[in-house]
Amino acid sequence: MKLNKNFKNIEENYLFAEVAKRAAAYSSAHPEKRVLKLGIGDVTLPLAPAVISALHSAVDDMSKQESFKGYGPYEGYDFLRESIRAYYMSHGVNLSLDEIFVSDGAKSDLGNILDIFSVDNTVLVPDPVYPVYVDTNAMAGRKVIYAAANEGNGFLPMPDKSIKADVIYICSPNNPTGAAYTKAQLKEWVDYANATGAVILYDAAYECFITDESLARSVYQIEGAENCAIEFCSFSKTAGFTGTRCGYTVVPKSIKADGLSANAMWFRRQATKFNGVPYIVQKGAAAVFTAQGRKEINENLNYYRRNAKLIAECMDRLGIWYTGGKNSPYIWLKCPDGLKSWDFFDTLLENIQVVGTPGAGFGKNGEGFFRLTAFGSEQVTKEAVERFEKFLSE
Numbered sequence: 001m002k003l004n005k006n007f008k009n010i011e012e013n014y015l016f017a018e019v020a021k022r023a024a025a026y027s028s029a030h031p032e033k034r035v036l037k038l039g040i041g042d043v044t045l046p047l048a049p050a051v052i053s054a055l056h057s058a059v060d061d062m063s064k065q066e067s068f069k070g071y072g073p074y075e076g077y078d079f080l081r082e083s084i085r086a087y088y089m090s091h092g093v094n095l096s097l098d099e100i101f102v103s104d105g106a107k108s109d110l111g112n113i114l115d116i117f118s119v120d121n122t123v124l125v126p127d128p129v130y131p132v133y134v135d136t137n138a139m140a141g142r143k144v145i146y147a148a149a150n151e152g153n154g155f156l157p158m159p160d161k162s163i164k165a166d167v168i169y170i171c172s173p174n175n176p177t178g179a180a181y182t183k184a185q186l187k188e189w190v191d192y193a194n195a196t197g198a199v200i201l202y203d204a205a206y207e208c209f210i211t212d213e214s215l216a217r218s219v220y221q222i223e224g225a226e227n228c229a230i231e232f233c234s235f236s237k238t239a240g241f242t243g244t245r246c247g248y249t250v251v252p253k254s255i256k257a258d259g260l261s262a263n264a265m266w267f268r269r270q271a272t273k274f275n276g277v278p279y280i281v282q283k284g285a286a287a288v289f290t291a292q293g294r295k296e297i298n299e300n301l302n303y304y305r306r307n308a309k310l311i312a313e314c315m316d317r318l319g320i321w322y323t324g325g326k327n328s329p330y331i332w333l334k335c336p337d338g339l340k341s342w343d344f345f346d347t348l349l350e351n352i353q354v355v356g357t358p359g360a361g362f363g364k365n366g367e368g369f370f371r372l373t374a375f376g377s378e379q380v381t382k383e384a385v386e387r388f389e390k391f392l393s394e
């Protein structure tokens with residue numbers, strides 16, 4: 001047998017392991033110091049009561065002969081897909097039910113979607129980037145090129161007509177930078193993709209953080225996107241499902257090439273390799289879209305938004321350049337005094353015991369930047385902000 005040699009081309013991602021290692025080493029050397037963690041991208045608030053109650057009742061369904069469920073539909077139960085459809089409708093997007101595919105989360109779909117694309121496609125990803133886009137393509141042996149995101153373009157690279165790419169990744173609001181494209185900027189990407197015959201893989205995992213009307217909650221709010229974009233979304237950040245696992249992908253029927261339909265191929269791919277998301281989890285996810293569910297989820301989102309605002313306002317007072325903080329749970333800041341990302345990490349850990357994520361771990365252009373997240377508790381966020389402000393204004 002032969003193993004897939006492309007795995008040799010995947011760069012080992014030490015980022016979070018190294019963050020954890022340095023934080024743990026500091027804590028064991030200084031057990032008296034309280035380390036505050038603003039580095040994690042995971043949610044911390046528990047599931048909303050409406051979701052919990054739907055999960056309980058779905059468990060009861062499984063205990064009775066008349067409501068027991070075995071294998072479900074590969075593409076998800078209609079009750080959940082109808083709710084997702086109505087959610088898109090509320091943002092002016094009209095999808096048909098068979099364009100919506102429920103899954104166990106955006107990460108799986110972002111990786112699995114590559115099954116339907118030829119290995120000779122050239123892939124364009126922004127730098128810095130959510131590492132999954134790069135690694136999944138590297139595993140398959142695809143050529144990856146980068147669109148530079150930097151201070152000059154506000155970490156929102158725009159299409160470069162001289163570059164030819166077949167598959168384009170866009171994540172907005174972005175992880176790690178928190179930057180989000182306006183509808184006008186997205187229109188340029190959509191027009192570029194349609195003009196060149198490229199597909200956009202649009203990661204909307206953080207759409208729920210958007211409050212600004214000029215930003216798109218879905219790429220399909222942009223005219224023409226139905227001909228070139230596949231959208232990935234998730235209940236992870238919207239409703240705290242990081243450990244419960246549920247997401248969805250929209251594959252429009254109008255995306256076609258070489259007489260093949262992306263929608264039909266994705267259905268075929270899922271039917272071959274995936275047996276659906278548990279009924280219980282889908283019931284929990286559907287509760288997110290009920291009036292009570294929406295209300296409760298918004299309270300949680302507002303909690304994280306308040307944390308993001310606290311951090312962003314601190315950067316404003318200190319005159320530190322940053323993206324995100326609004327419409328996003330991430331604050332991506334420029335390290336003061338020209339420090340490199342890991343040097344700033346060590347400085348914060350040593351002096352004020354605040355842990356963030358070095359931007360350099362997300363790509364070459366992340367060097368000199370640093371990510372803080374709003375997913376911690378309000379109390380930890382407040383204390384971290386106080387320490388940060390006191391230290392940097394000294």
Ligand code: PLP
Nearest residue numbers: 105106107130175205234236247
């Ligand atoms: N996309 C982005 C940009 C993310 O940051 C994450 C998780 O952090 C995901 C996708 C994965 O989401 P899920 O939990 O649905 O797999």
